[in-house]
Amino acid sequence: MMVMMKKKLTLLIFDAAGTPVKQTTIPRVLFPMTAMIVIVAAIVLYLGISDYLRLKNEVKDIHSLRTALRTQEELAVQHQSQIVSFSNKINSLNTKLAELGNFEQKIRIIANLEPSNDGSSLFGVGGSDPEDLDPSTMMEQDYQELVRDMHVEINEIDQASHDQQNSFSSILNQLEGKRNLLAATPSIRPLKGWISSRFGYRESPFTGRREFHRGLDIATFEGSPIITPADGIVTYAGNKGLMGNMVTIEHGFGMVTRYGHTQKILKKKGDRVKRGEVIALVGNTGRSTGPHLHYEVRLNGVAVNPMNYFLN
Missing domain, CATH: 1.20.5 (Single alpha-helices involved in coiled-coils or other helix-helix interfaces)
Incomplete structure:
Protein backbone atom coordinates (compact mmCIF):
# COMPACT_ATOMS: atom_id res chain seq x y z
CA MET A 1 0.00 0.00 0.00
CA LEU A 75 31.16 -22.36 -61.09
CA ALA A 76 33.86 -19.82 -61.92
CA VAL A 77 36.54 -22.45 -61.32
CA GLN A 78 34.67 -24.89 -63.53
CA HIS A 79 34.26 -22.26 -66.25
CA GLN A 80 37.91 -21.35 -66.00
CA SER A 81 38.89 -25.00 -66.30
CA GLN A 82 36.62 -25.43 -69.31
CA ILE A 83 37.97 -22.29 -71.00
CA VAL A 84 41.56 -23.36 -70.38
CA SER A 85 40.79 -26.84 -71.74
CA PHE A 86 39.08 -25.32 -74.78
CA SER A 87 41.97 -22.95 -75.42
CA ASN A 88 44.43 -25.84 -75.20
CA LYS A 89 42.38 -27.73 -77.78
CA ILE A 90 42.38 -24.67 -80.06
CA ASN A 91 46.15 -24.37 -79.71
CA SER A 92 46.52 -28.09 -80.42
CA LEU A 93 44.42 -27.73 -83.59
CA ASN A 94 46.56 -24.78 -84.64
CA THR A 95 49.70 -26.87 -84.22
CA LYS A 96 48.27 -29.83 -86.13
CA LEU A 97 47.13 -27.62 -89.00
CA ALA A 98 50.57 -26.02 -89.14
CA GLU A 99 52.15 -29.49 -89.26
CA LEU A 100 49.75 -30.46 -92.06
CA GLY A 101 50.77 -27.33 -93.96
CA ASN A 102 54.44 -28.25 -93.68
CA PHE A 103 53.67 -31.85 -94.63
CA GLU A 104 51.82 -30.62 -97.70
CA GLN A 105 54.82 -28.61 -98.83
CA LYS A 106 57.08 -31.64 -98.37
CA ILE A 107 54.74 -33.73 -100.53
CA ARG A 108 54.76 -31.06 -103.24
CA ILE A 109 58.56 -30.88 -103.21
CA ILE A 110 59.08 -34.66 -103.20
CA ALA A 111 56.49 -35.24 -105.94
CA ASN A 112 57.67 -32.19 -107.92
CA LEU A 113 54.18 -30.69 -107.84
CA GLU A 114 53.21 -27.09 -108.38
CA PRO A 115 53.32 -25.09 -105.12
CA SER A 116 50.07 -23.90 -103.63
CA ASN A 117 49.57 -20.33 -104.85
CA ASP A 118 45.97 -19.56 -103.90
CA GLY A 119 47.20 -17.42 -101.00
CA SER A 120 44.39 -18.59 -98.77
CA SER A 121 46.35 -20.92 -96.54
CA LEU A 122 46.57 -19.86 -92.92
CA PHE A 123 50.03 -21.36 -92.54
CA GLY A 124 52.79 -20.48 -94.94
CA VAL A 125 56.19 -22.10 -95.26
CA GLY A 126 58.68 -20.13 -93.21
CA GLY A 127 55.94 -18.18 -91.50
CA SER A 128 54.77 -18.39 -87.92
CA ASP A 129 51.77 -20.18 -86.56
CA PRO A 130 48.75 -18.19 -85.38
CA GLU A 131 49.20 -16.70 -81.93
CA ASP A 132 48.32 -19.22 -79.26
CA LEU A 133 45.78 -18.47 -76.57
CA ASP A 134 47.60 -18.12 -73.23
CA PRO A 135 45.53 -19.90 -70.54
CA SER A 136 47.52 -18.23 -67.73
CA THR A 137 46.33 -14.75 -68.70
CA MET A 138 42.96 -15.58 -70.19
CA MET A 139 40.95 -15.05 -67.00
CA GLU A 140 42.31 -11.51 -66.68
CA GLN A 141 40.48 -10.54 -69.87
CA ASP A 142 36.93 -9.33 -70.10
CA TYR A 143 34.66 -12.34 -70.56
CA GLN A 144 32.96 -10.98 -73.68
CA GLU A 145 36.32 -10.05 -75.21
CA LEU A 146 37.62 -13.51 -74.41
CA VAL A 147 34.64 -15.17 -76.09
CA ARG A 148 35.12 -12.96 -79.16
CA ASP A 149 38.81 -13.90 -79.38
CA MET A 150 38.00 -17.59 -79.16
CA HIS A 151 35.32 -17.29 -81.83
CA VAL A 152 37.77 -15.51 -84.13
CA GLU A 153 40.33 -18.24 -83.53
CA ILE A 154 37.76 -20.97 -84.25
CA ASN A 155 36.68 -19.27 -87.48
CA GLU A 156 40.31 -19.03 -88.62
CA ILE A 157 40.87 -22.71 -87.86
CA ASP A 158 37.69 -23.63 -89.73
CA GLN A 159 38.80 -21.60 -92.76
CA ALA A 160 42.29 -23.09 -92.60
CA SER A 161 40.89 -26.62 -92.46
CA HIS A 162 38.79 -25.97 -95.58
CA ASP A 163 41.81 -24.48 -97.37
CA GLN A 164 43.93 -27.46 -96.35
CA GLN A 165 41.28 -29.87 -97.62
CA ASN A 166 41.17 -28.06 -100.97
CA SER A 167 44.95 -28.07 -101.15
CA PHE A 168 45.16 -31.81 -100.50
CA SER A 169 42.47 -32.38 -103.13
CA SER A 170 44.63 -30.42 -105.56
CA ILE A 171 47.63 -32.56 -104.61
CA LEU A 172 45.58 -35.71 -105.15
CA ASN A 173 44.49 -34.53 -108.58
CA GLN A 174 48.05 -33.65 -109.55
CA LEU A 175 49.38 -36.96 -108.27
CA GLU A 176 46.61 -38.77 -110.14
CA GLY A 177 47.59 -36.93 -113.29
CA LYS A 178 51.25 -37.74 -112.78
CA ARG A 179 50.42 -41.36 -112.03
CA ASN A 180 48.42 -41.60 -115.24
CA LEU A 181 51.24 -39.90 -117.14
CA LEU A 182 53.81 -42.31 -115.68
CA ALA A 183 51.57 -45.27 -116.45
CA ALA A 184 51.26 -44.01 -120.04
CA THR A 185 55.00 -43.43 -120.50
CA PRO A 186 56.77 -46.32 -122.35
CA SER A 187 59.53 -46.57 -119.78
CA ILE A 188 60.67 -50.21 -120.12
CA ARG A 189 62.12 -52.24 -123.01
CA PRO A 190 59.55 -54.24 -124.97
CA LEU A 191 61.97 -57.22 -125.00
CA LYS A 192 65.56 -58.19 -124.35
CA GLY A 193 67.89 -58.44 -127.36
CA TRP A 194 70.55 -56.81 -129.44
CA ILE A 195 69.88 -53.37 -130.96
CA SER A 196 70.72 -53.95 -134.60
CA SER A 197 69.63 -50.52 -135.84
CA ARG A 198 69.19 -47.33 -133.82
CA PHE A 199 66.89 -44.32 -134.14
CA GLY A 200 68.02 -41.73 -136.66
CA TYR A 201 69.70 -41.63 -140.05
CA ARG A 202 71.23 -44.85 -141.34
CA GLU A 203 72.14 -46.65 -144.56
CA SER A 204 69.19 -48.76 -145.74
CA PRO A 205 69.99 -52.50 -145.75
CA PHE A 206 67.76 -52.83 -148.82
CA THR A 207 68.68 -49.81 -151.00
CA GLY A 208 72.03 -48.75 -149.54
CA ARG A 209 70.78 -45.20 -149.46
CA ARG A 210 70.74 -42.86 -146.44
CA GLU A 211 67.33 -42.87 -144.79
CA PHE A 212 65.77 -41.84 -141.49
CA HIS A 213 64.98 -44.80 -139.26
CA ARG A 214 62.01 -43.89 -137.03
CA GLY A 215 62.50 -46.55 -134.38
CA LEU A 216 64.74 -49.22 -132.91
CA ASP A 217 65.40 -52.65 -134.40
CA ILE A 218 65.88 -55.17 -131.61
CA ALA A 219 67.13 -58.57 -132.82
CA THR A 220 66.40 -61.70 -130.80
CA PHE A 221 65.12 -65.25 -131.18
CA GLU A 222 61.96 -65.72 -133.22
CA GLY A 223 58.95 -66.34 -131.02
CA SER A 224 60.33 -64.30 -128.10
CA PRO A 225 57.54 -62.50 -126.17
CA ILE A 226 57.03 -58.77 -126.75
CA ILE A 227 55.62 -56.81 -123.81
CA THR A 228 53.95 -53.42 -123.73
CA PRO A 229 56.12 -50.80 -121.96
CA ALA A 230 53.13 -48.83 -120.65
CA ASP A 231 49.37 -49.02 -120.08
CA GLY A 232 47.21 -48.34 -123.10
CA ILE A 233 44.63 -49.46 -125.65
CA VAL A 234 45.34 -51.46 -128.80
CA THR A 235 44.29 -49.28 -131.74
CA TYR A 236 45.65 -51.52 -134.55
CA ALA A 237 46.42 -55.22 -134.78
CA GLY A 238 47.05 -56.69 -138.22
CA ASN A 239 49.18 -56.68 -141.36
CA LYS A 240 50.74 -53.33 -142.32
CA GLY A 241 52.58 -53.95 -145.61
CA LEU A 242 56.34 -53.45 -145.20
CA MET A 243 55.91 -53.49 -141.39
CA GLY A 244 54.46 -57.01 -141.61
CA ASN A 245 52.23 -57.96 -138.68
CA MET A 246 52.03 -54.80 -136.59
CA VAL A 247 50.49 -53.75 -133.29
CA THR A 248 49.79 -50.10 -132.38
CA ILE A 249 49.03 -49.04 -128.80
CA GLU A 250 47.75 -45.62 -127.76
CA HIS A 251 48.85 -44.75 -124.21
CA GLY A 252 47.30 -41.32 -123.77
CA PHE A 253 48.93 -37.91 -123.34
CA GLY A 254 49.88 -38.09 -127.03
CA MET A 255 52.02 -41.22 -126.58
CA VAL A 256 51.78 -44.05 -129.15
CA THR A 257 54.01 -47.12 -129.63
CA ARG A 258 54.25 -49.40 -132.69
CA TYR A 259 55.56 -52.99 -132.95
CA GLY A 260 56.43 -54.32 -136.42
CA HIS A 261 57.52 -57.59 -138.08
CA THR A 262 55.84 -59.72 -135.39
CA GLN A 263 55.25 -63.41 -135.89
CA LYS A 264 51.99 -63.61 -133.98
CA ILE A 265 49.70 -60.92 -132.54
CA LEU A 266 48.14 -61.87 -129.20
CA LYS A 267 45.82 -58.87 -128.81
CA LYS A 268 43.03 -57.41 -130.88
CA LYS A 269 41.93 -53.86 -131.55
CA GLY A 270 40.19 -52.30 -128.55
CA ASP A 271 41.94 -54.44 -125.92
CA ARG A 272 43.24 -52.66 -122.83
CA VAL A 273 46.77 -53.65 -121.87
CA LYS A 274 48.92 -53.09 -118.79
CA ARG A 275 52.65 -52.42 -118.62
CA GLY A 276 54.54 -55.73 -118.86
CA GLU A 277 51.70 -57.62 -120.56
CA VAL A 278 52.69 -59.83 -123.57
CA ILE A 279 51.08 -58.49 -126.75
CA ALA A 280 52.88 -60.38 -129.59
CA LEU A 281 55.80 -62.66 -130.52
CA VAL A 282 58.98 -61.69 -132.39
CA GLY A 283 58.85 -62.59 -136.09
CA ASN A 284 60.30 -61.91 -139.52
CA THR A 285 57.24 -60.65 -141.41
CA GLY A 286 57.13 -57.79 -143.91
CA ARG A 287 60.35 -56.28 -145.23
CA SER A 288 62.87 -57.81 -142.86
CA THR A 289 66.34 -59.35 -143.03
CA GLY A 290 65.86 -61.58 -139.98
CA PRO A 291 63.80 -62.07 -136.80
CA HIS A 292 63.62 -58.81 -134.93
CA LEU A 293 61.22 -56.22 -133.52
CA HIS A 294 60.85 -52.78 -135.09
CA TYR A 295 59.83 -50.61 -132.11
CA GLU A 296 58.63 -47.00 -132.44
CA VAL A 297 57.58 -44.33 -129.96
CA ARG A 298 55.56 -41.40 -131.24
CA LEU A 299 54.69 -38.25 -129.30
CA ASN A 300 51.85 -36.20 -130.77
CA GLY A 301 52.41 -37.96 -134.09
CA VAL A 302 56.16 -37.31 -134.24
CA ALA A 303 58.62 -40.20 -133.98
CA VAL A 304 61.01 -39.80 -131.01
CA ASN A 305 64.00 -41.81 -129.83
CA PRO A 306 62.72 -44.75 -127.72
CA MET A 307 66.07 -44.88 -125.89
CA ASN A 308 65.15 -41.62 -124.13
CA TYR A 309 62.33 -43.40 -122.30
CA PHE A 310 64.02 -46.60 -121.17
CA LEU A 311 64.50 -46.89 -117.40
CA ASN A 312 65.78 -50.47 -117.49
Whole structure:
Protein backbone atom coordinates (compact mmCIF):
# COMPACT_ATOMS: atom_id res chain seq x y z
CA MET A 1 0.00 0.00 0.00
CA MET A 2 1.30 3.39 -1.03
CA VAL A 3 0.53 6.49 0.99
CA MET A 4 1.34 9.71 -0.84
CA MET A 5 2.44 12.65 1.21
CA LYS A 6 3.32 16.15 0.04
CA LYS A 7 7.08 15.69 -0.33
CA LYS A 8 7.50 11.99 0.19
CA LEU A 9 6.03 8.78 -1.09
CA THR A 10 5.52 6.15 1.63
CA LEU A 11 5.37 2.46 0.75
CA LEU A 12 3.78 0.02 3.24
CA ILE A 13 4.58 -3.65 2.80
CA PHE A 14 2.09 -6.12 4.37
CA ASP A 15 2.48 -9.79 5.16
CA ALA A 16 0.05 -12.54 4.25
CA ALA A 17 -2.23 -11.75 7.22
CA GLY A 18 -2.55 -8.11 6.17
CA THR A 19 -0.32 -6.76 8.97
CA PRO A 20 2.21 -4.06 7.96
CA VAL A 21 5.72 -5.40 8.27
CA LYS A 22 7.81 -2.71 6.60
CA GLN A 23 7.49 0.92 5.73
CA THR A 24 9.61 2.62 3.09
CA THR A 25 9.62 6.27 2.32
CA ILE A 26 10.67 7.51 -1.17
CA PRO A 27 11.19 11.18 -1.80
CA ARG A 28 8.54 12.44 -4.22
CA VAL A 29 11.16 14.05 -6.47
CA LEU A 30 12.56 10.61 -7.39
CA PHE A 31 9.32 9.32 -8.81
CA PRO A 32 9.50 11.03 -12.21
CA MET A 33 13.14 10.06 -12.44
CA THR A 34 12.25 6.44 -11.69
CA ALA A 35 9.52 6.52 -14.27
CA MET A 36 11.97 7.99 -16.78
CA ILE A 37 14.48 5.27 -15.98
CA VAL A 38 11.83 2.61 -16.48
CA ILE A 39 10.78 4.14 -19.80
CA VAL A 40 14.41 4.45 -20.96
CA ALA A 41 15.08 0.87 -19.86
CA ALA A 42 12.03 -0.28 -21.81
CA ILE A 43 13.19 1.65 -24.90
CA VAL A 44 16.73 0.29 -24.59
CA LEU A 45 15.36 -3.21 -24.18
CA TYR A 46 13.15 -2.75 -27.26
CA LEU A 47 16.04 -1.40 -29.31
CA GLY A 48 18.28 -4.20 -28.10
CA ILE A 49 15.75 -6.82 -29.06
CA SER A 50 15.24 -5.12 -32.45
CA ASP A 51 18.99 -4.97 -33.06
CA TYR A 52 19.31 -8.59 -32.07
CA LEU A 53 16.57 -9.65 -34.47
CA ARG A 54 18.06 -7.46 -37.18
CA LEU A 55 21.55 -8.85 -36.63
CA LYS A 56 20.14 -12.36 -36.56
CA ASN A 57 18.51 -11.78 -39.96
CA GLU A 58 21.68 -10.16 -41.28
CA VAL A 59 23.74 -13.14 -40.12
CA LYS A 60 21.27 -15.40 -41.87
CA ASP A 61 21.53 -13.29 -45.06
CA ILE A 62 25.34 -13.29 -44.83
CA HIS A 63 25.31 -17.06 -44.52
CA SER A 64 23.09 -17.28 -47.61
CA LEU A 65 25.36 -14.87 -49.47
CA ARG A 66 28.42 -16.88 -48.49
CA THR A 67 26.75 -20.05 -49.74
CA ALA A 68 25.81 -18.33 -53.01
CA LEU A 69 29.31 -16.86 -53.32
CA ARG A 70 30.88 -20.26 -52.72
CA THR A 71 28.63 -21.72 -55.43
CA GLN A 72 29.61 -18.91 -57.83
CA GLU A 73 33.28 -19.45 -57.05
CA GLU A 74 32.93 -23.16 -57.80
CA LEU A 75 31.16 -22.36 -61.09
CA ALA A 76 33.86 -19.82 -61.92
CA VAL A 77 36.54 -22.45 -61.32
CA GLN A 78 34.67 -24.89 -63.53
CA HIS A 79 34.26 -22.26 -66.25
CA GLN A 80 37.91 -21.35 -66.00
CA SER A 81 38.89 -25.00 -66.30
CA GLN A 82 36.62 -25.43 -69.31
CA ILE A 83 37.97 -22.29 -71.00
CA VAL A 84 41.56 -23.36 -70.38
CA SER A 85 40.79 -26.84 -71.74
CA PHE A 86 39.08 -25.32 -74.78
CA SER A 87 41.97 -22.95 -75.42
CA ASN A 88 44.43 -25.84 -75.20
CA LYS A 89 42.38 -27.73 -77.78
CA ILE A 90 42.38 -24.67 -80.06
CA ASN A 91 46.15 -24.37 -79.71
CA SER A 92 46.52 -28.09 -80.42
CA LEU A 93 44.42 -27.73 -83.59
CA ASN A 94 46.56 -24.78 -84.64
CA THR A 95 49.70 -26.87 -84.22
CA LYS A 96 48.27 -29.83 -86.13
CA LEU A 97 47.13 -27.62 -89.00
CA ALA A 98 50.57 -26.02 -89.14
CA GLU A 99 52.15 -29.49 -89.26
CA LEU A 100 49.75 -30.46 -92.06
CA GLY A 101 50.77 -27.33 -93.96
CA ASN A 102 54.44 -28.25 -93.68
CA PHE A 103 53.67 -31.85 -94.63
CA GLU A 104 51.82 -30.62 -97.70
CA GLN A 105 54.82 -28.61 -98.83
CA LYS A 106 57.08 -31.64 -98.37
CA ILE A 107 54.74 -33.73 -100.53
CA ARG A 108 54.76 -31.06 -103.24
CA ILE A 109 58.56 -30.88 -103.21
CA ILE A 110 59.08 -34.66 -103.20
CA ALA A 111 56.49 -35.24 -105.94
CA ASN A 112 57.67 -32.19 -107.92
CA LEU A 113 54.18 -30.69 -107.84
CA GLU A 114 53.21 -27.09 -108.38
CA PRO A 115 53.32 -25.09 -105.12
CA SER A 116 50.07 -23.90 -103.63
CA ASN A 117 49.57 -20.33 -104.85
CA ASP A 118 45.97 -19.56 -103.90
CA GLY A 119 47.20 -17.42 -101.00
CA SER A 120 44.39 -18.59 -98.77
CA SER A 121 46.35 -20.92 -96.54
CA LEU A 122 46.57 -19.86 -92.92
CA PHE A 123 50.03 -21.36 -92.54
CA GLY A 124 52.79 -20.48 -94.94
CA VAL A 125 56.19 -22.10 -95.26
CA GLY A 126 58.68 -20.13 -93.21
CA GLY A 127 55.94 -18.18 -91.50
CA SER A 128 54.77 -18.39 -87.92
CA ASP A 129 51.77 -20.18 -86.56
CA PRO A 130 48.75 -18.19 -85.38
CA GLU A 131 49.20 -16.70 -81.93
CA ASP A 132 48.32 -19.22 -79.26
CA LEU A 133 45.78 -18.47 -76.57
CA ASP A 134 47.60 -18.12 -73.23
CA PRO A 135 45.53 -19.90 -70.54
CA SER A 136 47.52 -18.23 -67.73
CA THR A 137 46.33 -14.75 -68.70
CA MET A 138 42.96 -15.58 -70.19
CA MET A 139 40.95 -15.05 -67.00
CA GLU A 140 42.31 -11.51 -66.68
CA GLN A 141 40.48 -10.54 -69.87
CA ASP A 142 36.93 -9.33 -70.10
CA TYR A 143 34.66 -12.34 -70.56
CA GLN A 144 32.96 -10.98 -73.68
CA GLU A 145 36.32 -10.05 -75.21
CA LEU A 146 37.62 -13.51 -74.41
CA VAL A 147 34.64 -15.17 -76.09
CA ARG A 148 35.12 -12.96 -79.16
CA ASP A 149 38.81 -13.90 -79.38
CA MET A 150 38.00 -17.59 -79.16
CA HIS A 151 35.32 -17.29 -81.83
CA VAL A 152 37.77 -15.51 -84.13
CA GLU A 153 40.33 -18.24 -83.53
CA ILE A 154 37.76 -20.97 -84.25
CA ASN A 155 36.68 -19.27 -87.48
CA GLU A 156 40.31 -19.03 -88.62
CA ILE A 157 40.87 -22.71 -87.86
CA ASP A 158 37.69 -23.63 -89.73
CA GLN A 159 38.80 -21.60 -92.76
CA ALA A 160 42.29 -23.09 -92.60
CA SER A 161 40.89 -26.62 -92.46
CA HIS A 162 38.79 -25.97 -95.58
CA ASP A 163 41.81 -24.48 -97.37
CA GLN A 164 43.93 -27.46 -96.35
CA GLN A 165 41.28 -29.87 -97.62
CA ASN A 166 41.17 -28.06 -100.97
CA SER A 167 44.95 -28.07 -101.15
CA PHE A 168 45.16 -31.81 -100.50
CA SER A 169 42.47 -32.38 -103.13
CA SER A 170 44.63 -30.42 -105.56
CA ILE A 171 47.63 -32.56 -104.61
CA LEU A 172 45.58 -35.71 -105.15
CA ASN A 173 44.49 -34.53 -108.58
CA GLN A 174 48.05 -33.65 -109.55
CA LEU A 175 49.38 -36.96 -108.27
CA GLU A 176 46.61 -38.77 -110.14
CA GLY A 177 47.59 -36.93 -113.29
CA LYS A 178 51.25 -37.74 -112.78
CA ARG A 179 50.42 -41.36 -112.03
CA ASN A 180 48.42 -41.60 -115.24
CA LEU A 181 51.24 -39.90 -117.14
CA LEU A 182 53.81 -42.31 -115.68
CA ALA A 183 51.57 -45.27 -116.45
CA ALA A 184 51.26 -44.01 -120.04
CA THR A 185 55.00 -43.43 -120.50
CA PRO A 186 56.77 -46.32 -122.35
CA SER A 187 59.53 -46.57 -119.78
CA ILE A 188 60.67 -50.21 -120.12
CA ARG A 189 62.12 -52.24 -123.01
CA PRO A 190 59.55 -54.24 -124.97
CA LEU A 191 61.97 -57.22 -125.00
CA LYS A 192 65.56 -58.19 -124.35
CA GLY A 193 67.89 -58.44 -127.36
CA TRP A 194 70.55 -56.81 -129.44
CA ILE A 195 69.88 -53.37 -130.96
CA SER A 196 70.72 -53.95 -134.60
CA SER A 197 69.63 -50.52 -135.84
CA ARG A 198 69.19 -47.33 -133.82
CA PHE A 199 66.89 -44.32 -134.14
CA GLY A 200 68.02 -41.73 -136.66
CA TYR A 201 69.70 -41.63 -140.05
CA ARG A 202 71.23 -44.85 -141.34
CA GLU A 203 72.14 -46.65 -144.56
CA SER A 204 69.19 -48.76 -145.74
CA PRO A 205 69.99 -52.50 -145.75
CA PHE A 206 67.76 -52.83 -148.82
CA THR A 207 68.68 -49.81 -151.00
CA GLY A 208 72.03 -48.75 -149.54
CA ARG A 209 70.78 -45.20 -149.46
CA ARG A 210 70.74 -42.86 -146.44
CA GLU A 211 67.33 -42.87 -144.79
CA PHE A 212 65.77 -41.84 -141.49
CA HIS A 213 64.98 -44.80 -139.26
CA ARG A 214 62.01 -43.89 -137.03
CA GLY A 215 62.50 -46.55 -134.38
CA LEU A 216 64.74 -49.22 -132.91
CA ASP A 217 65.40 -52.65 -134.40
CA ILE A 218 65.88 -55.17 -131.61
CA ALA A 219 67.13 -58.57 -132.82
CA THR A 220 66.40 -61.70 -130.80
CA PHE A 221 65.12 -65.25 -131.18
CA GLU A 222 61.96 -65.72 -133.22
CA GLY A 223 58.95 -66.34 -131.02
CA SER A 224 60.33 -64.30 -128.10
CA PRO A 225 57.54 -62.50 -126.17
CA ILE A 226 57.03 -58.77 -126.75
CA ILE A 227 55.62 -56.81 -123.81
CA THR A 228 53.95 -53.42 -123.73
CA PRO A 229 56.12 -50.80 -121.96
CA ALA A 230 53.13 -48.83 -120.65
CA ASP A 231 49.37 -49.02 -120.08
CA GLY A 232 47.21 -48.34 -123.10
CA ILE A 233 44.63 -49.46 -125.65
CA VAL A 234 45.34 -51.46 -128.80
CA THR A 235 44.29 -49.28 -131.74
CA TYR A 236 45.65 -51.52 -134.55
CA ALA A 237 46.42 -55.22 -134.78
CA GLY A 238 47.05 -56.69 -138.22
CA ASN A 239 49.18 -56.68 -141.36
CA LYS A 240 50.74 -53.33 -142.32
CA GLY A 241 52.58 -53.95 -145.61
CA LEU A 242 56.34 -53.45 -145.20
CA MET A 243 55.91 -53.49 -141.39
CA GLY A 244 54.46 -57.01 -141.61
CA ASN A 245 52.23 -57.96 -138.68
CA MET A 246 52.03 -54.80 -136.59
CA VAL A 247 50.49 -53.75 -133.29
CA THR A 248 49.79 -50.10 -132.38
CA ILE A 249 49.03 -49.04 -128.80
CA GLU A 250 47.75 -45.62 -127.76
CA HIS A 251 48.85 -44.75 -124.21
CA GLY A 252 47.30 -41.32 -123.77
CA PHE A 253 48.93 -37.91 -123.34
CA GLY A 254 49.88 -38.09 -127.03
CA MET A 255 52.02 -41.22 -126.58
CA VAL A 256 51.78 -44.05 -129.15
CA THR A 257 54.01 -47.12 -129.63
CA ARG A 258 54.25 -49.40 -132.69
CA TYR A 259 55.56 -52.99 -132.95
CA GLY A 260 56.43 -54.32 -136.42
CA HIS A 261 57.52 -57.59 -138.08
CA THR A 262 55.84 -59.72 -135.39
CA GLN A 263 55.25 -63.41 -135.89
CA LYS A 264 51.99 -63.61 -133.98
CA ILE A 265 49.70 -60.92 -132.54
CA LEU A 266 48.14 -61.87 -129.20
CA LYS A 267 45.82 -58.87 -128.81
CA LYS A 268 43.03 -57.41 -130.88
CA LYS A 269 41.93 -53.86 -131.55
CA GLY A 270 40.19 -52.30 -128.55
CA ASP A 271 41.94 -54.44 -125.92
CA ARG A 272 43.24 -52.66 -122.83
CA VAL A 273 46.77 -53.65 -121.87
CA LYS A 274 48.92 -53.09 -118.79
CA ARG A 275 52.65 -52.42 -118.62
CA GLY A 276 54.54 -55.73 -118.86
CA GLU A 277 51.70 -57.62 -120.56
CA VAL A 278 52.69 -59.83 -123.57
CA ILE A 279 51.08 -58.49 -126.75
CA ALA A 280 52.88 -60.38 -129.59
CA LEU A 281 55.80 -62.66 -130.52
CA VAL A 282 58.98 -61.69 -132.39
CA GLY A 283 58.85 -62.59 -136.09
CA ASN A 284 60.30 -61.91 -139.52
CA THR A 285 57.24 -60.65 -141.41
CA GLY A 286 57.13 -57.79 -143.91
CA ARG A 287 60.35 -56.28 -145.23
CA SER A 288 62.87 -57.81 -142.86
CA THR A 289 66.34 -59.35 -143.03
CA GLY A 290 65.86 -61.58 -139.98
CA PRO A 291 63.80 -62.07 -136.80
CA HIS A 292 63.62 -58.81 -134.93
CA LEU A 293 61.22 -56.22 -133.52
CA HIS A 294 60.85 -52.78 -135.09
CA TYR A 295 59.83 -50.61 -132.11
CA GLU A 296 58.63 -47.00 -132.44
CA VAL A 297 57.58 -44.33 -129.96
CA ARG A 298 55.56 -41.40 -131.24
CA LEU A 299 54.69 -38.25 -129.30
CA ASN A 300 51.85 -36.20 -130.77
CA GLY A 301 52.41 -37.96 -134.09
CA VAL A 302 56.16 -37.31 -134.24
CA ALA A 303 58.62 -40.20 -133.98
CA VAL A 304 61.01 -39.80 -131.01
CA ASN A 305 64.00 -41.81 -129.83
CA PRO A 306 62.72 -44.75 -127.72
CA MET A 307 66.07 -44.88 -125.89
CA ASN A 308 65.15 -41.62 -124.13
CA TYR A 309 62.33 -43.40 -122.30
CA PHE A 310 64.02 -46.60 -121.17
CA LEU A 311 64.50 -46.89 -117.40
CA ASN A 312 65.78 -50.47 -117.49
